[in-house]
Structure formats: C-alpha cells, structure tokens
Amino acid sequence: MLPIRAKMQRADGILVASPVYVDDVSGIVKNWIDRLAYVCHRPEFAGKCAYLVTTVAASPTSHTLRTLNLAMGTWGFYIVGQAGFRTGALMKPDEMRARYQTKTAKVAQEFFRAIHEHKYLDPSFVSLMTFKIQQRSWLLASQDTLDYQYWNHKGWIDPRREFYIPHRASRVKVALARLAGSVIARFVT
Secondary structure, eight states: OHHHHHHHHHOSEEEEEEEOBTTBOOHHHHHHHHHTGGGGTSOTTTTOEEEEEEEESSSOOHHHHHHHHHHHHHTTOEEEEEEEEEOOTTOOHHHHHHHHHHHHHHHHHHHHHHHHTTGGGSOOHHHHHHHHHHHHHHHHSOTTSHHHHHHHHHTTTSTTOOSSSOOOOOHHHHHHHHHHHHHHHHHHO
C-alpha cells in the first residue's frame, strides 16, 4: 500500500477505475479504499485531480460511482468527472475500441485539461462545505489525536482558513458553503 500511496502523492492526478461487482466497486478497489480510510480525516490529496471510471455488463453504475466519488472527495481530490462503460466479458477488444474510442479520448482530454488548468483551485460548493464541517470537528476534537495534530500542522484549524489549499472560488460561494457547513457541523460534531 505504501508504494501505491507514494505514487498517488507524486501524481498530479489519478484515474480511478473499477468494474461494477454486486452494484459496487470490486473487492480490490474496496480494500484500497479501506486501507486508506484514515485519509478521510487527513485529506492529503488536496490539489490533485481524479477521474472516475466504471465498467459494467448490464447493471447500473451510479452506486459504484458514488462510492468512488465519496472516497476520492473526502481524500481531498478534485473530481474532474466520471464515466461508465458497458463492456461485458464477451465483448471483444476491437469492438470495445470501436465503441469507446471517442468517449475515452474525450475523458482523457477533459482529465488532462483539468490538470493543466489547475481546476482543483475551484473547489465545489460541497468540497468547501465539507472542509468547514471537518474544520469545526477537529477544532472541537482532542488535541492528542493524530488527526488534530495533522490539521493543526497544516494550519487548517485556523477559523480564517477557507479550504485545504489556496483557491479561486468566488467569495459568495465560499461564504454560503461555510455558512451551510457551520450549520450542518452543529448536528454532526
């Protein structure tokens, strides 16, 4: 796990892909998410992009994409986009290429553009709100925890801090997200 995490830390972005198994991520992907679960409390991937991909034969991809979105979002990644591909065990590689060449090219272009244009500097409303909820939570937490120490070391506990990294989100979006986060934090912390 440590070499995988180190590669993730060095990368500007990651493409996360999983087949859909019983309406969710595969066991290997679930193990990866679970092994890095502590990153939900210490979002060390802020400033990096992620693109989410699923493959499926016939069932829906929405739950699988939600699982990936939740994990990557709480780890600090900026979610560039997500795509589902209907493949199946009997689909031949040539047929897959013919069917999805345009779609995969579009995904790659969107992903690389987001990295190049530093799209992570424009966090979503939900990301800004989540930061405020976590900020309040760690502000009230015991100072003896690793999570508190991590947040304090990063300067994220400072009430004036708006997000994990400097950003270019509008003042209105930030103000509304922080207000919503403050209200929600009163019920969950």
